Amino acid sequence: MISELTAYCLSCPKPRCETGCPCGNHIRDYIKALKDGDLSKAAGILYSVNPLPELTSRLCDCDRQCQGHCVRGLRGDPVEIQQIERYISDNSKRPGVYPPLKEKKVAVIGAGPAALSLVYELRLHGYGATVYEKEDKIGGAVYTGIPDYRFDKKYLDAIFEEWKTFGTDFRFNTEIGKDVSLQQLCEEYDVVALANGAPVENTAGFEESERIIGGLTLLHRLNVEKDSTLPGKRAYVWGGGNVAMDCARSLIRLIDDVTVLYRRSLKEMPANAREIEEAQAEGVKFAYLHNINSVAEKEDKLLLAVCEMELGETGSDGRASVKEVENSLGEVETDMLIMAIGQKTDLSIAGIDGYPEEHRINEKLFVCGDAFTGPKTVVKAVRDGKDTAAQVLQSLEGGTADESH
Template sequence: MADPKGFLNTREREVPARRSIPLRVKDWKEVYEPGDKAVLARQAGRCMDCGVPFCHQGCPLGNLIPEWNDLVWRDDYEAAIERLHATNNFPEFTGRICPAPCESACVLGINQPAVTIKQVEVAVIDHAMANGGLTPHVPQRLTEKTVAVVGSGPAGLAAAQQLTRAGHTVVVFERDDRIGGLLRYGIPDFKLEKTSVDARLAQMEAEGTRFRPNTNIGTDITWEQLRERYDAIIVATGALEPRDLAIPGRDLAGIHFAMPYLTQSNRAVAGDSVEGQISASGKHVVILGGGDTGADCLGTAHRQGAASVTTLAIGQRLPDERPEGEPWPLAPRLFEVSSAHEEGGEREFLVSTVEFLGDDKGNVRALRIAETEFRDGTRVPVLPEPMPTNSLSNPK
C-alpha cells in the first residue's frame, strides 16, 4: 500500500465530471471529461491493499485491483497497464461498460464511499493507448494448430487474442460488415467510442489474428467446411433472439426492438447510409424496460431529437442505499441515474404494458398499461386480478 493514510486523508469519491448536457446531446462523443491525474492518484491511494481483497471476488475477471491502484498512486502507468492486462484483455471496454461490482465489494465501502476502481481502470488503459502502450504481443513460435472463432463480440475477440498469443492460427468470422459485434453496433458512442475498438483490433491484427467480416456461417461457409479446415471451433455468437411482448397490437407500425434501433443508429454515426432508419426525431417515445439497454435507447433518442421520452419499468424503484437483504460484499441492486437519464425523460415503475393501441392507418398511438405488484417478498412482479388499466397516449 503506497499511501497507508490515503483512505484517512481522502474520504470522498471524486469521479470525472460529465460534459454539460446541452453540449453532449448534440454529439455522440463520450459523456465524461478526461480524468485529472492528481485526482486519480488520490483515489487510487485510498485503496487499503486489504489482506483479503474482496474487490477480487466482486470482479468477474479477478483483476489485480490493489496492485494497479498502488502503481497509479506512484504514477507508474507503464507497470499499471501490465498488471491490468495480466487479467483483462480489454480494459477499455470493461472500464466503460462494466457495472463495477468490484466497487460494491470494496472493503473501504463498508464505512466510506468505495474506491473509484472503474475510473482508475479507464485512466490506466487510456494513458496506455495515448502513449503507445498498446503494443502487439506476437507469439515466438506457432503451434501449427488452427482455430475458427464464430462471432466478433467481446467474448470472441478475447478468445481469439489469447489463442493467437499462444501460437495458434486464429480466424474470426463475423456476419456483419465490420468486426466488433455488440461493441461495434450495440453500444452507442456516447458510452464507447469506436476508436477504442479500432485500436484494439489493429493490435490483434498485428499479433496475427485474422478477421473475416461479411461471412455468415451456415451460408457462406458450412459447419462441415469449418470442421474440415480447423482443429477447433469456438462459437461466440451472443444472444441473437430478442424477447418479444405477445400482447394485442404488437403488429402495429412504430414498435421496434432495441437492437435494430441501436444498430441502425451506430451505423449512421459511423457514416453509413441507413435506408429506412428508425429515428426518434420529433417523436414521443416510450421505452419498455428500465435496464442498461433501455438507457442506451434513451440517450440515443435524446441525440436524435425526440420530442419526449418515457421509460416504463415492470419492477419497483430500487432503493438508493444498500438494503439489509443484500449485505456487503454482494453487489446490491440500487437506483441509478445514468448519463442518459440525467439528460431528460420520465421514468415510471411498477407498470406493465398490456396492449398497444393504434390509429386507422395501423400506427401505434397509445399503450394500455397496468400497475404491477410484488408478492411474498419476491422480486417477480405480478399483474393484479382483475387487471385495472390506464392509458399512456401520444400527446397531440
Template sequence: MTQNNIDESTEKRAAYCLSCPVPRCENGCPVGNHIRDYIKAIKEKDMAHSAEILYSVNPFPQLTCRLCDYARQCQGHCVRGIKSVPVEIHEIEKYISDTEKDKAAAGQINGRSIAIVGAGPASLAAAMDLRRAGYQTEIYEKLDQIGGAVYSGIPSYRFDKKYLDEIYEDEKKLGTIFHFGCEVGRDISLKELLIAHDRVLLTNGAQIENTYGLAGEGCEPGLSLLYHLNVEDQADVYQKKYHRAAVWGGGNVAMDCARSLVRILDEVTVIYRRSEKEMPANRDEIEAAKKEGVKFAFLENIKELRLDDHGRVIGAHCIKMHLGEPDASGRARPIETAGSDYEIPCELVIPAIGQSVSFEAFDANIKKQEGTHASTMPNVYIAGDAYLGPKTVAACIKDGRDAAAEMMRSF
C-alpha cells in the same frame, strides 16, 4: 504529473486504497482483476508493473473501465465504501490503459487453427490468448467491424468507438485474420469451418429479441432500433416518423434505447415493471437518462398495444404493478394491481426485455453443456453471451479467455 510521470490524481486515488489483506473489491469484478496489486504497484510508482498485472487478467481495460457498472461491481464491494466513498477503481484502470499498452507478443505458430464466429468481447479476448499461444486464429463476423454489441448496440455518445479500432489494430498485429461481412450459416457453413479449422468457437452473442407477442407498425425490439441508429445512422427517419415513444424494460438495452430516442423525439417514457431499485441497468445510465428528460413509469407494465385500422401503434395499454415475494432471480416478484389499467399514447414502442440465444443458424443439434464450454457437437465450443446468456462486457471477456484455455487443453 508527478516526477515519476504518474498523474497526481491517480496517485491520490491509489493512496486512498487500504491494500486490504482480503481485497473484497476483487470479488465484485467479473473479469477477476488483481485490483489491489495493480494499485499497490502504482503506490510503488511502478506503472509498467501495474499495467503488467492488469493486462495479465484483463486484455481490454479500455472497454471495462468505461462500460462496467463499477458502482455495483468492484467499487460496490470496496471496504472504503462502507463508511465513505469507495476507491475510484475504474478511474485508475482508465489511467493505466490510457498510458501503458499491453506488450505481450504472438506465440510461435503451432500448426493448429481455430475459427471464431462473431467479433464481440468474448471472441476478441479468446483470439488474443490463442494467438499468444501460437494458434492460427480466424474470426468470421457478419457485420463490417469488430465489437459485437459494443459496436452495434452501445451508442457513440456514451462510448467512443476509437477504443474498438485500437483493439482491432492490436489483434491484427498479433496475427488474427478477420473475415467481415461473413455470416456463418449463410455465407459459409459450420461444416466448412470444421473442415478448414481444428476447433470452432461460437461467440454469436444473445441476439434473439423477446417481444412477448407485441407486434404492429411502430413496435420495434431494442437491438434492432439501436442497430438502425448506430450502424445505419437512421436517426432522421425516426425523427420524421415518430413523436412519442415507450421503452419497455429496465436493463442497459432499454436505457440505450431511451437515451438515444430522447435525443430525437419529443417524449420518451421507460416502462419498468419493478421499482427503480431493482433496475438492472448501470446506475450511471439511469441517472443520465433522467437528466436528459426520459420519463420513468416504475411499477408499471405493458399488457398489449393499441393499433389503428392500418396496424400502426397509437398507444400502449398498461397496468400498474406492486411487488411480492422474491422470485427465482432473487428480486421481488411484480404482481398486477387489478383494475389499474390505463393507456400511454405513443407511436413507437420498443420492447427491450431481454434476449435469448440460438444456434439454429449453424446446426439445430448444437446445445451448450453445463460445466464446460464444449458443445454437444465435437470440436465446437461456445463462449460469451452465447454461453452465459445476456451478461456484461467484463463477464464475456473472462468467459472468452476461459473457453480459449479449455480449447487449448483439448489438444
C-alpha cells in the same frame, strides 16, 4: 491526479473489491504497483487477467461490481478503481509476447468481447484465429448496441489494428449459415468457437412493425446504419436493463417525449445506476411498476394497454416477484414502442436448442460468451472468453487446461 486516487486505497490484506470483479482482476496489486510508481508492473498485473481494459474500464457497472465492494465504500466513497484501471489502460501497452504461430487453426464466429478475449488468449499460446463476423467491424454488441455518447468506438478500431498485427484474420460481412456453413468451418479448422452473442429479442409475442421496434434493432439502426428516421415524436421504451437505457437515452437526443416503462420499481432495475441517473437528467420519464398487456396500431399511432403492477415476495434470485394490480388497466397513446425486455442466444446453426451446459460441445465445437451464458455484461464476456480459451487449448494440445486467471 492518479497518485491521489491510488493513495486512497488501503491495500487491504483481503481485498473486498476483487470479490466484485467478474473477471478476477488483481485490483489491490495493480493499484499498489502504481502507488510505487511502477506503471509497467501495474499494466502487467492488469493485462495478465483482463485483456480488454479499454472496454471494461469504460463499460463496467463498477458501482455494483468492484467499487461496490471496496471497503472504503462502507464509510464514504470507494476507491475509484475504474478510473485507475482506465489510467493504466490509456498509458500502457498490452505486454503481449506472441510466440511463433503453430499449425493448428481456430475459427471464431463473432467479434464481440468474448471472441476478442478468446482470440488474444489463444494467440499468447501460439494459435492464430480467423474471425467470421456478420457486421463490418469488430465489437459485437459494443459496436452495434452501445451509443457513441457512451463509448468511443476508436477503442475498437485500435483493438482491431492490434489483433490484426498479431496475426488475426478478420472476415467481415460474413454470416455463418448463409455465406459459409458451420460444417465447412468444422472441416477446415481444428477448432470452431461460436461466440455469436445473444441476438434474439424477446418481443412478448408482439409483431414488429414500423412503430413496434426491438431495442437491438433500434440501436443497430442508429449506431451502425446511422439511420435516425423515427415514426413520430413520442416513444415508450419497455424494459429496465441497459438496452432499455441505451434506447431511451438515444431517443431523447432525437425526440422530446420518451418514457421508460418498467414492471418493477427503481430498486430492482438491472440497468447501471449511472445510466438511469443520466437518463433522468436528460429528460427521460420513468413509469415504474407498470406493464404492457397489449398493443393496437390505430391509424398513425399506437395504443398501449398498460396495467399497474405490485411487488410481492422476494424470490431465490433476490428479486421481488411482481403481479398485476386488479382493475388497473388503462390506455396510453404513443408513436412508437421500443421493446427492450430481454434477449437470448441462437445456436440453431449448431443444432442446439437453448444454452449448452459446457463450453465444449464436441471435439471441435465450442460455445463462448453471451452465446453460452445468455446476455451478460462486457466484463463477464471477457472472462468467459478466457475460460473458453483454457478449454480450447486443452483440446488443441491435449493434457490439462490452464485454468489460472
